[in-house]
Amino acid sequence: MAKQLTGVGATPRSGVGTVIWYERESTVSADTAQEPSDDPAVEFERFETARNTAIEEVETERDRTRERVGDEEANVFEAHKQFLKDPQIESAVKTAVESGVVAENAVREAFAGPIKQFSAMDGMMAERADDLRDVRDRLIRILRGAERTDLSALPDGSVVFADLLTPSDTAQLSPESIAGVATVKGGRTSHAAIIARSLGIPAVVGVGDDLRTVTEGETVVVDGNGGTIIVGPDREAIKQYEAETTAAVTNSSVTTANSVPIEVAGNLGTPAEAPPAVKAGADGVGLFRTEFLFLDRDAPPTEDEQFEAYYEVCSQFADRCANNDGHVIIRTADIGGDKPIPYLSLDPEENGFLGARGIRLSLEEHTDLFETQLRALLRVAATDVGDSIAVMFPLVSTVEELAAAIDRVERVQTALDAEGVTARVPELGVMIETPGSVFLANAFAKRVDFLSIGTNDLVQYVLAAQRDLDRMDSYQDPLAPAVLRAIDHTTTAAENNDAWVGMCGEMAGDPTLTELLIGLGLSELSMSAVTIPEVKQAVKDTDTAAARELAETVLACETHTEVRAALEIEK
Amino acid sequence: MERVVTVVPEDGLHARPAAKFVETAGEYEARVTVEPVDESRPAVAADSMLAVTGLGIKGGNSVKLVADGDDAEAVLDALEAVLTETVDESQ
Numbered sequence: 057m058a059k060q061l062t063g064v065g066a067t068p069r070s071g072v073g074t075v076i077w078y079e080r081e082s083t084v085s086a087d088t089a090q091e092p093s094d095d096p097a098v099e100f101e102r103f104e105t106a107r108n109t110a111i112e113e114v115e116t117e118r119d120r121t122r123e124r125v126g127d128e129e130a131n132v133f134e135a136h137k138q139f140l141k142d143p144q145i146e147s148a149v150k151t152a153v154e155s156g157v158v159a160e161n162a163v164r165e166a167f168a169g170p171i172k173q174f175s176a177m178d179g180m181m182a183e184r185a186d187d188l189r190d191v192r193d194r195l196i197r198i199l200r201g202a203e204r205t206d207l208s209a210l211p212d213g214s215v216v217f218a219d220l221l222t223p224s225d226t227a228q229l230s231p232e233s234i235a236g237v238a239t240v241k242g243g244r245t246s247h248a249a250i251i252a253r254s255l256g257i258p259a260v261v262g263v264g265d266d267l268r269t270v271t272e273g274e275t276v277v278v279d280g281n282g283g284t285i286i287v288g289p290d291r292e293a294i295k296q297y298e299a300e301t302t303a304a305v306t307n308s309s310v311t312t313a314n315s316v317p318i319e320v321a322g323n324l325g326t327p328a329e330a331p332p333a334v335k336a337g338a339d340g341v342g343l344f345r346t347e348f349l350f351l352d353r354d355a356p357p358t359e360d361e362q363f364e365a366y367y368e369v370c371s372q373f374a375d376r377c378a379n380n381d382g383h384v385i386i387r388t389a390d391i392g393g394d395k396p397i398p399y400l401s402l403d404p405e406e407n408g409f410l411g412a413r414g415i416r417l418s419l420e421e422h423t424d425l426f427e428t429q430l431r432a433l434l435r436v437a438a439t440d441v442g443d444s445i446a447v448m449f450p451l452v453s454t455v456e457e458l459a460a461a462i463d464r465v466e467r468v469q470t471a472l473d474a475e476g477v478t479a480r481v482p483e484l485g486v487m488i489e490t491p492g493s494v495f496l497a498n499a500f501a502k503r504v505d506f507l508s509i510g511t512n513d514l515v516q517y518v519l520a521a522q523r524d525l526d527r528m529d530s531y532q533d534p535l536a537p538a539v540l541r542a543i544d545h546t547t548t549a550a551e552n553n554d555a556w557v558g559m560c561g562e563m564a565g566d567p568t569l570t571e572l573l574i575g576l577g578l579s580e581l582s583m584s585a586v587t588i589p590e591v592k593q594a595v596k597d598t599d600t601a602a603a604r605e606l607a608e609t610v611l612a613c614e615t616h617t618e619v620r621a622a623l624e625i626e627k
Numbered sequence: 628m629e630r631v632v633t634v635v636p637e638d639g640l641h642a643r644p645a646a647k648f649v650e651t652a653g654e655y656e657a658r659v660t661v662e663p664v665d666e667s668r669p670a671v672a673a674d675s676m677l678a679v680t681g682l683g684i685k686g687g688n689s690v691k692l693v694a695d696g697d698d699a700e701a702v703l704d705a706l707e708a709v710l711t712e713t714v715d716e717s718q
Contacts, residue, residue, distance in 0.1 A: 134646040138676035141653070145677065170677050177683065181641075184680055527712075 058289045061270075063238065063263035065283035066249035070297045071258035072289070073215040073235025077272045078207065078225070099153040099162065106159070106198040110140050113194065114224075121227045125251050127529050132187070133224075139191045144170075160199045167192040190222040210234065215276055217267060221248035231255045231586050232332040236278030238285050240267045256586035260285055305337045306592040309380030312574060312603075318595045319382055319580040320588055323560055327365055330372040333585040337592060340373055340382025340444060342508065342582020343560035346389050346429065355399055356425055362432035370441040377444035383580070385485065385508065385558075388429055388461075390414045390450035409522055414451025419460050430468040434479040448485035448508055453492030455499050462503065485555075489513035494542045497549035507550050509578075511561030515539050534563040535619050540576075544611055547577030558582060570594035572623065575607030628699040631664055633689045635711045640684035648709045649676045657696025659706065664689040673706065 093099045118133035139145070145166050152162035167188055174185035207216065207228040215236040216229070226248045229237070236258040242248055243262055252259035258280040270276065270287050277286040277297045286293060311317045321342035322333030333341070349357045349365060357365075370384050377384065391397055392413030400422065402412075418426035430447075437445045449461045465481055472479040485506035488494060490513070501507060511534045516523045518538050521531035533539075543559075550557035558580030563569060565583025567590040573581060574595070581591060606622070613619045636644045652659050652673035661679060662670035665688055671678035673692070684690055690710070694703050 131643040131646070134650075135642050135676070138646045138649045142676045142678075143672065144675050170681075173681065181680070181683055 059287040061285040063260040065280040066259040066261045067253045067280040069258040070279045071236035073213040075274050076214045078218040093158045096153040099159040102159040163195045226251040305589045309339050310592045310595045312598045321582040327368045336585040336588040341384040344386045359428050359432045366436040374441040383446045384444045385446045415449045437482040438478045438480040446483040450487045453490040488546045490517045497546045501550045501553035501555040507557045509559040511563040567591050567594040571598045571603045575603030629693040630703045632707050632710045637686040639686045645680050655698045655702035657694045657699040657702045659694045
């Protein structure tokens with residue numbers, strides 16, 4: 057019988073894979089063999105450079121975690137940043153390098169006292185010792201010029217075993233390739249557990265020292281439901297767990313319990329994200345952001361380059377969409393503001409969240425970029441894989457803008473026809489994300505085939521609370537009564553004008569809200585790949601009459617508290 | 628210039644509020660120290676994350692802030708705002 061180890065299940069999922077032991081940086085032995093330094097000034101400068109790099113890394117990880125997991129976990133990195141900037145640490149490092157040690161050892165010495173002090177304290181304070189170790193190890197790694205173990209590039213089917221995963225470690229894990237995670241230490245509420253859960257990675261934490269008896273390369277089952285690790289499972293056990301894992305993915309399109317079809321689609325940022333979405337059972341693509349084509353480069357992408365990218369994504373979904381009337385919705389470039397582009401020299405102040413971004417840039421300063429993008433899109437629409445393609449415009453807030461965008465599409469089609477290039481005008485739609493677009497949803501729905509509600513921006517604009525400001529965190533809630541009413545207004549407008557309406561944005565991927573969203577009248581939900589299986593299940597469990605009743609109850613609520621009570625969401 | 632403030636966030640001067648507190652303190656010219664009112668412990672520099680978290684201040688505890696410099700009043704106002712910011716109950 058296979059060996060079984062018990063821990064705490066952190067993600068209610070199972071995975072089968074090959075063990076890779078991840079040695080944290082701290083397990084690297086001390087630099088006792090290093091030559092003493094004879095130039096304190098050089099060593100201190102090395103420390104300062106390393107610290108700046110560390111702060112940049114921490115900021116990147118904070119933003120990444122905020123995007124993928126949430127603000128609460130991202131705040132850990134704020135604390136790390138302040139530890140890095142601590143004057144006590146700085147002066148301790150200075151004293152140490154002046155006594156003739158290299159920067160690496162100076163950092164180790166500077167952190168030793170505080171780590172000891174925090175470890176001796178209780179509860180939450182002891183956790184700060186882990187943060188300090190994480191910060192210290194980051195500095196030492198940077199000082200050594202060592203490559204960090206790239207947890208984001210492990211082979212498919214890896215199960216990561218570790219003593220303890222730090223927030224920085226876990227933030228790098230890619231749910232597409234990682235089959236599971238198991239740790240010696242940590243509890244259900246450790247950062248690693250929370251992050252793994254929100255990424256949908258099967259995880260068992262706090263297994264204890266027994267975990268160390270498992271060697272790298274062994275096959276294990278990580279059973280996050282039962283909180284167990286099965287080492288060397290027999291074929292039957294593997295089959296059973298694989299069946300459980302694959303059963304969760306529904307590849308066919310789904311309907312509600314009373315047979316109303318709901319399209320469950322994926323949000324993509326690059327063509328590389330298409331295969332994981334297909335694997336997770338996406339019926340189509342509800343939002344393909346095209347900004348990646350325009351960012352991090354010196355010149356705008358050519359028409360052919362864009363054609364390739366759109367063609368690739370459409371071909372990945374061609375079979376799916378043909379079978380279940382799915383869509384591949386491509387959003388025209390939503391650039392400006394927080395997404396600077398070197399070759400456009402945009403003024404960040406004029407192009408902020410309330411500035412010249414999205415469709416505004418496309419219609420004014422950068423019609424050339426817009427036209428090139430439309431040419432590529434219309435050409436793809438006429439190809440063998442282009443039937444499902446749909447194009448939508450971001451940040452529209454007036455009918456004039458929408459009419460100008462549609463007019464531009466028609467003129468591009470005329471031009472392509474004149475050139476003898478095969479092209480077709482696909483379904484067109486509008487993102488509903490500004491209060492203006494909500495109020496005008498009727499007028500918009502008359503002019504296009506579909507509306508798509510972008511909840512992240514809608515919340516920001518309806519509540520006038522900037523997304524990237526910490527102090528505005530508490531406003532970023534799609535369950536705000538004002539936002540729910542905006543959604544209802546939009547779906548009603550769509551229904552009255554025979555347009556269909558979908559939702560892309562965090563809210564669409566929350567399976568606990570699926571019933572409400574169906575009740576509000578959405579027929580397409582688009583989300584990151586990882587939540588697709590759960591949302592499909594939630595669709596199947598929904599009855600539209602009950603859902604409508606729930607929506608009506610929720611729409612009658614005037615406060616957050618009432619909404620949450622109606623949805624039975626704990627605080 | 629000094630001010631006594633009762634800490635509102637339940638978790639006290641810990642993790643996120645602490646990071647914000649320290650960051651804010653560092654943004655002003657005035658030198659600021661912080662010390663617990665309820666127990667006798669030496670005042671520490673408000674711009675040190677180590678020192679501030681090391682105090683182990685909990686929600687409901689009072690702290691004495693002492694600021695010395697041209698913008699002393701401004702920094703005290705800003706720090707008081709951080710310490711009395713309520714945590715969103717809907718989360």
